[in-house]
Amino acid sequence: MTLTALWLVPAMGGVLCLFTKAETSKRFSAAVAAAVLGYCLWLSVPYAPASGGWGLVETGPEWIFGIRYTLALDGLAFSLVWLTAFLTLVSLAASWKGGFSPGYWACFLFLEASLMGVFLSRDLLVFYVFWEAVLIPMFFIIGVWGSDGRRHAAMKFFLFTFFGSLFMLVGMLALVTARHAATGVWTWDMGELAGANPAGLAGTLMFVSFVIGFGVKIPLFPMHTWLPDAHTEAPAAGSIMLAGVLLKMGVYGFLRVLIPVFPKLCWELLPWLGGLACVNILYGSLCAMQQRDLKRLIAYSSVAHLGFCVLGVLSWTPEGVAGGSLQLFNHGITTGALFMMVGFLYERTHRRGLADFGELVGRAPWLTFFFGWAVMASIGLPGMNGFVGEFMSLAGMARALPVMAVAGAAGIVLSAAYCLPAYQAVFWGASGPGSVSSKVTDLDAREQVLVWVLCGLMLYIGLCPTPFLDGLAPSVAAIVPYGFQQ
Amino acid sequence: MNPALQVGLALFFLGLACLALRGRLLVMLLGLELMAAGSVVILTWQAGVFGDPAGLAAVVLILAVAAAEAVVGLCLILRLHHAGRSGDAESLTALRE
């Protein structure tokens, strides 16, 4: 129950939320989210690296046909579990004044529950179940509480990601069946499937189907076009969760499934996958340069940033994998903060366009300050969290395939070229005729506290990432040996 | 060459042609009868060939069932008529894409 509680509590909380009044459900959901976060922190105490590493496992009876409800917590999962719990609370707090109905709060708790499940499960099918279950609350969050294009965006989000998942499902079935043919055992356990290395055309097809399944979520080029729409139309808190946690599922899948199960193919096809990640970085950056809508811009920047994670993870060097994993966390914090602040702007003005603002530096100095802070973290300024993750990823990739690292590093130039003009336009620039800057007030106390926490984390991880890296170390050490030996 | 099979098959396909090519529901129903008769001819002949009374018993029951089917079909067509619609298959196009 130690781990089951992590998803069961928010799920139950969500159900209860549905049966309460709006104001009560808001407080209640926040209480549940806070409790989960507290529980996460409490969990981290007895299992801290100092006391002998991670490795809390929870196994249920066999369900059917070799499927077994298995949860486990290690450093990698923990960083994302923690991120989920944290960002859920942040999302709830960020939408505190929105006057939402109980369904909204319940959806966030359901989302938290399913995300927890994704990160905790060690059984392929249980993983898949949670993986898909994530879509349902997110679909409602985008569709019911989003902005103008929400209907379309929600459908696109669901269909697009489901498309990828179907590939993954068929790949899983094929994998499990092939494994059975080889060993005579039906198993869906990730640990037992590790090192399966299916060969031949069938193996390659399985690999590709997993790549598509995870790639849509990352999102890997060219499977990314759902993301700008979904991010743009989702409510601010939805975007926080979407960018902060949902995108991480794909890379997490790479780490948890793709690399351990297909080490050989991963290495052989590295030029292709890494190439896609590089395209992600460059293409995403170029697209972001052209955007006129803040949320779309940040969305495309996510496409670019996740490319770094993929590069790192695929490099199979300790620093690359650790950096890629850390970057997952970092991106969640940074982009979450950015989306939250865009949300604050949107809450005040119902606009998101770059041209709708200007001269905010005088009107909202705190917002300007924090947004700049987060932008700097986002463009990978050393000393901020983004740099640590990206640098380690690139350092790893430089050892595996240096050309890719160079292409990735080029994203550094581009990130400045898309983030800073936008920042200048909104916060520094002159306000045009249609500007709504006059409606913008500075952050209030609640908002400031939220942003302080996020920005503080950015700086802390940027300068002192070792506690996080230490936590990830055992998982990284478990993943790297599958890889190519330097 | 087996004569019963040839004849039965011929009857069956003529009935089929009647069912599928003719436009009036009643004539189509007649075609159905013919199809059943064709099959029955084959079955009966073969029962004789095999010397199998069970086969013949089956034919008897099939005849009964075919009759029941005809009754039901007739009943439906009658209702259609009572509802004031023509007995033309072509007129049944209210349900469509």
Add this chain to the structure above:
Amino acid sequence: MPVPVSVHLLFLAPAAALLASFFLVRPFRPRWTHLPILLSCAVVSGAAIDLAAKVYTGWSMDQTLGLWMAAGTWDVSFGVRIDGLSAAVLAMVAVVGALIHVYAAGYMRSDPGFPRFFLSFHLFYLSMIGMLVSNNFVQFYLFWEGVGLCSFLLIGFWTHKPAARAASLQAFVVNRVGDFAFLVAILILLKTYGDTRFERVFELMAYQGGPLLALVGLLLFTAAASKSAQFPLYFWLPDAMEGPTPVSALMHAATMVTAGIFLLARAWPLVVFVPGLPTVIAAVGGATAVFAGLLACGQTDLKRILAYSTVSHLGLMALALGLGRVGVAVLHLIMHGFFKAVLFLCAGNIAHGLGKSAADVSETGGLAKSMPVTMACFAAGAASLAGLWPTAGFFSKDGIIEAALEAGPGWLAVALLAAALGAFYISRMLFLAFFGPSPEQHPGHCHEAPASMAVPAAFLALAALSAGALSHGIGSLLKVGGLAPEESLALAHFSWPVFGLGTAAAGVGFGAAWFLTLARPSFDWDWRRRHPGLQALVASDFGWRKVVALAASACWGLAEWVGGSLDRRRWDGFIEWTAPASLSLGGCISLKGGRLNDYLWWILSGTAVLMAAALL
């Protein structure tokens, strides 16, 4: 080995000052934001001088202080390296920077963004100091980027000015190009040697060589060129004049542009390891020196003249470096810090006196009367820049000319040309600003700078005049604990031919300036009016700015095409198209009409296919 308190103070004092200013002072007394910061400047300067003194006695350190990031056996640490090179530059940066802080306190007094300015300003200072004492490439990169960030914040400090915003963006993006090169260089070094500490990298390099070192060297030089405004990437620096004058002063004298030269000096063992690279550096440096010198002669904005002059002098430093005279380059870096700071402060005083943020030569003239102190300071700085004996500039420029003389007549010609140009444009500026006024000039009412601004300028003027005395000390300081070979750190020895050549060049420049500015007061305006083509050529930096603008618009065009056409319309359009497509596909394969006979026939067809399959 215990770490001296001074080293701790280098970081702790600015950090504490920033925190205290931000959290304790600014919310309650925004006008006092600068007080903790000024205190920190004093402490840092003291610590820097203390360290320099320590190093002078032969002490040096290179120590890892803490882990930054680690995974497996791979790690990157924070550390401090204090040797002759860093101590010398550190002392100059700390002192000059501190004086500019004092100046800024006066200059920015009435600006509404005073707290924001001072915090960014001090962060700039902190970044530079951190960079100077880094002991590995990654930490160096951390502060290197920090310098870039602060330049972005400060150049664009007056956010209401479109030109300021554009300049700050341009500065940051161009610097990012250099950062990219730097990052790739670091990645290659990490891949090759698994370490980033200077000492270790150079050791391993010397021991085992490396396949990509030429590339690394080139990349490092690219990085340095972007930060230190060498030829193809220099253009951001003149535009950066849009920031407040103290920012320009700090950037040009102490903190930013010297970083590239410092990087090359730091990485000198690597640079010299690559055959041909020093020559490339020297060539680029020489070209930059002449190119920017020529452009400086044609500028009318006071600060822009100084900016191009900085580019030219950076070129000279690169020239000296490329010719293998690291010591000379660093000495010039330090001396340049002194005299360029005073020149900028004076330019700021003029603008301040005129009540503007920047001053054009047409708005000045004959200011000698109203601003005697500024005039004196400026003249001192100008003399130093022109390299007149015995000012500070003389000692370093002398070394450069000597190095060029040794290297060959071509190099010598370049060095002398740059020196003559320097003397010309600075004299021209001196004459245009303080003498006259010529008939073309319409100076406004002007008043002398207040003490808070004049005193730092005066101090710096003093330094610009007299720092030459330190050159010998700096020479021996540089040799302590250095990574570069001893001979490259040697300074010039006084020799008459060099003295003669240098002074002659300065004299020619001065004479030409006198002739064209004081003797023919409207010449400067006449040639612009008479040769608009030439004027346009100067305004576009001999056409280079047009190339840059073309490249930038090509980049934006590419982004427009990728983001708008390719991604949105074509690819996403295709994906969106699948929805209506499946709808119409459904329409194509649906059986319309709802006719019973069709149903029957389809059943038959299906059966026929099955039968056929069964029989075949």
Add this chain to the structure above:
Amino acid sequence: MREALAFFSAPLLWPQLTLASGLLCCLASGMSRGVTGAASRTLGVVSLLVALWMLLFTGRGPGGPLVSLDGLGAAWQILFNVGALPVFLSLDEDDEVPASLLLGVCLGAGLLAASASLLMVFIGLELLSLPAYLLVARLPSASAPPHEASVKYFFSGALASCLFLLGMAFHYASSGSLALAPAPGIMGAAGLALMGSAALFKLGAAPFHFWLPDVYESSAPALAGFLSTSVKSAALFLLMRLASLGPDSALSAALPWIGALTALYGSLLALRQVRLQRLFAYSSVSHAGIMVLGVGAWAAQGCDPAAAAPLFFYGLVYLCMSNGAFLFIRLSGLSQRGDAAGYGTMRAAPAALFAVLLLSLAGIPPTGGFLAKLLIFWEAVKAGLYLPVAVAALASLVGLGYYLGLIRDMYFDEPKWRSPETETGAVPVLLWVCAAGAALLGVLPWVLKSYLERLFL
């Protein structure tokens, strides 16, 4: 005569006997004036429940030349009978005829499940079909054109019956017996193909399905639910029986592709539909495709009865989903897709249940629809049928378009009309049960598993 009596005393057919008695009682109740439709419905429900209960005691094995009951047959009777319960409970006719006819359908299906001979199969099939034609005429939906659907249904079905008859004749000619045993030679294969097309017709696989949308659209929703569950599972059972006559026949080899293409076809067509019942008819075609794919996979692996569990599970889950969806249509009174706009804000509980059903129909975890689909796909993958699986997966993607589209309309749009007050009574309860079934079957199949294992042996 003794032989005949022995037959009735054998416990194999007790459930069918129960149903037959129920049927006769129903008819008898019609004779007396005072008895209302409610009584006949109660009778129907009771006999269905008793038949279900009796399944616990039925033996296994052959019982004469016509009857044989194996685990599969017993299990499928659960589907027939449970699937029929909602229509009984939600009927509001005032005479005994519909109940009798419904019981007749169930009886036919039951006989089909217990038959050992093609003759019995044929009679069972007819007993299943003829009342169904009549029911469609008898219980039309509100907007249906009178009798058109039933006539179309009849003629298509009669053609299928005749094809089955011809196939039977071929089978007989080839093997000399009507027993459900493989028939040798090319005649046997031809007969199997003919009978297979009849089964595919009943199941509604493309291109045998064109009657189906018309019939479902113009039937009362509850009846459509019944047709799509009980009748469809009977057809599924028939197809399985036929496939097991020739696991390596052309019919079995064709099934995966027929199934996959049917699934895709049904989804593509359903996407276009405006009327809800027609939409769910096409959705039912699509699901039939998955079932056919499952049968194909099952046949490709040798028709092991114990391996039919995925198909049974699919039938069970689909029973909940389809009945639930049609019950919702009945409860909400929605007829057009556009009417669903804003329904979620007007009637929270039914909308939520419908949303659960839709997610399950679409196969989204953690619902039962997902697990059912997964198991079928898994079987297909085990049989190496990757391409059909890919096509079927594509079909579920397309399917998502309209299932999710409905959820979107219900929740994301503003209501355009005021929905009528929902009725109380059995229908909402049934909807709850169906939705709970569809949701929980995805999570708790191991509860069923031990029971199923016992059942199938």
Add this chain to the structure above:
Amino acid sequence: MREAAFYLAGAGAVFFSLLMLFQRGLYAAAACLLGALLQTGALLYLAGSPLVGFLQVVICSGGVMTLVVVAVVSAPRKAGAGGDPAMWAAGSVPRPLAAGVVLFLAAEAALAAAGAMSSAGASGALDARVGAVLFGPYALATEAAALLLFLAALALVSGREREAR
């Protein structure tokens, strides 16, 4: 001899069937069917089962007679406003015709492949055992068929009743 008679009867049946197919009028078509079914009865008789032949004549011919009568009673007296109903189903004939032809050819092919079967008819002795089978082991099927007939009749009756209401 019997074989010749069988062929003769078969030819008659096919002839009447063809005739039916091309008869426009409903009555004429029904009459043709009657002829065909009578010929079929003869066929069954010749195939060795007088009982089945007799049943065929009674049930089917009787059924058809009923049909004719009912059709006379119920068919609309006058053609609808749309004019005389078309004799042939409209629509594209070639495609379905091709399907029918393929089906037919396939069935023929199956027959040809299985052509080795004996053509000897059986004796009438089988008839005697049919009853025993019908009410012995096949009693259940008989019951079921009876129930089916019952339900069909019920349909007819209840349908009329309901419409009468």
